[in-house]
Amino acid sequence: MKTGYTYVQRTICTLLLFTLIAAVTLGGGTAAQAASLSQSTVYYESDGVLYKVSADGSNTTEVLIDFQGVDLHAAGSYLYYTQTASSTTLLRVPNDGSSDAAETFATDVLSYYTDNGFIYYLDATGTIYRANGNSDASTVSKIADKADTDFPFLLVAKGRAYYNALVNGNTWIVSKTSNGSGAVQRIAAGAVEGRYFTNQAKNELQLMVNTDPYEDFYSTNAVVMYKVNYNTGKATAVNPKAKLDVNAVYSGGWGNNLYVYNKGIDLDSNKDYNYAKGKAFALTTSAKTLQLHNKSIREVSALGTDKVVLIDADKKAYAKTVSGNKVTKSANLNLNNVTYVANQLTNGTATAAYISGNNGLYSVNTALKVTKLTGDEWDAFHIRDDVAGLFYINAKDQYRLYHVQTGGTGKKVMSDVFLDNILLVTPY
Template sequence: MKHMHLFLRRTVFTVLVLSLMVTGLISGNVQAKSANEGFVYYISNDDLFRVGTDGSPSQKLHSEFSGVGFESTHDYIYYTYDWKSTTLLRLSVSDLQAQPVNYSGDKKIVYYETFDNLLYFMDDQGGIYRASSSNQKASEATLIANMADTDYPMFTVKNGRLYYNAIKAGDTSWVASKSADGSGQVQWIASGVFEDSYQVSSNLTTVSIMVNTEPKELNYSIDCMVLYTLPINGGSVEAVNLKSPLDSNAVNAGEWINEYYLYNKGIELDYENDEDYDYTTGKGYLFKKDGTSIRLHKTSIDEIASIGTNKYVFIDGYGKAYVTTIVNSKVTTTKKLKLSDVYYVRNLISKDKVKATVLFAEDGVYMLNENLSFKKIIGAEWDKFSYEDDIPGIFYVNAEDNDRMYYVSEDGKTTVKLADEQVSTIMLITEP
């Protein structure tokens, strides 16, 4: 599965109004590349548009459009009216005259994802289904799992296997797995649930899942997060830290990074700024699959990306960026980058290889070089940005050009204005 990544500027600091021009700017619908490598779908004045990533002319697809939760296959976009809706809609991307249709019909859809050009969805009866583009409605999809846990509707697909929250023995929540085509038996992995698909990680041999073993505890953050591992094709399950579970807030404020799980021990909720967590509290650690931890930073870590086999760039709760090196499970060096008010760090990936590491700061967007120097590729005018694995470059809304959308190449040498319309939201980026 590929996720489109959309992020907004975090307006915590005073916005700098700088009139910066990016080197290599191309205005209008001028081709930046020799061939169109995808489409960007966006909202302007409540209308849905799409434009080619090569700068070809934009096309208006639908007037007075409303929708969230976009997922795509080669032929269709799937979405709902709003985040509370259980009606799954479908819109053709090949027939530009097509209107959205109610794909779910009588079914109430509580969760859905796309993987490998197939749609997977879960209904309120605990059924998980798989559908191809040829299925015209949800009732034609194939049931691949039942007894899914509707209190914790979550699943993901890894290496042809479905991982999902299920009900065992009538009323107990368990993490389960079976073949993604519905064949074979259910493997019961652990009592509890995984709360988001990002808590499931895989490599060539192993699947690793952070499991909340006490999901009914909603009022307090307790030590209840246990790491379970099992072979990629199913098999013997190992509980890594069953006797010393991690705190739920610490884990939920973190993420997988290579073979480590970043967690923020002691992190507190951020009540004043109405955000999930206060990353100035707590301390950042990397949890290893042998159950031990590496202390990474003196405060919690908000963002992290890998820049080599043993190097990581991260952003702490104060918006400062660092590069650290780990050797033999120890932090050997840490270098503070000369940037401030940094919000995000992202790897741009093509065919499973990192093409560029990019940091998004209040005063601009920077590409990190191998020698840890950096190059500004976008000025302070960026307001929202989006990117997609295997589609080159970054797409962003330019606040200094009346919120028009631009493309910038991974090396920062080419910039294209993609849309003349005022863009409120970048909804989706797809391959052609």
């Protein structure tokens, strides 16, 4: 399962959507418990102005006029972001509207992450820094060096920082305590090529490691799943003698303690995944392999403790129950022409999955009840773990911000102005 937040725009293409989700999921860590809507905050952009509003629709505030930014993260009472997806200048602004302009916090930044009030960033020299989100840039401390800038991955979970490093000139995925103390702990030779390929399970971090990351022409059998103990940092390889095909893995995604991959998939003439080829299989964290679906899948997400919801090659939605390393139940959710699914965690469990398509947005609960939340008026939506319901832009009501509960009740307009983007939802 993916944790963090998910933002999806209706008109986005499949490849760009994959890139977007890989970039934004997992940012900011996971809240310890579910927050009420009055405690939570939504940040959005309208005509170059950054706003925030309580998730119950109250207390709208102008945070920054003349705003331009992407990949917004919160740490302390500040918001961190870059102007564009390709920018390497890390900016920040107070979240209360008290500043007329953003300030530069760091330059030459390749990746950044926030967790428990701290900001972490990896720069072009391969050095990783951290600082309290409320502190000045002059207070940053170095926590690691020799990060591999060819694969600038950075994640912080349960008190450890995970990153790709250079070890004797070779790429390794490693970890170190998030305050920089102690030794670097090696996990595996190879690279984790994005947060999409990580899964923060209850007792361990699960990783899909490309053991041959510099091979970018052929799709080879090179991917190994690893399990990393949060407390000790020790890693265990799940399939070291049965590596998975890179395209098969990169076209799939996480379920509950398993990774779904498309065995036999290849690329079409446009170098996009040809979902008409292949079938969906799953590798479990106990090293078992099972066929999950009779076609390749476009999207997959965990639900409850034993289910996955998937969108298959024909853009149809199904739910699979997996128990005892086999599929024990398959349910047709009777949704057609759908393209994306993402889950929402409450206190660490995926209590809902949200499915989007041209005809509307839908929620699926753990009993596999499907609820239509809105019709084709949605333009973009955003969900956040431990913040109930879904936020979306209503294209048929002047592109204003709306919120709807997971069960379809309590639909509410939350802005007087039109929205360009929903940038961030926080549980505080």
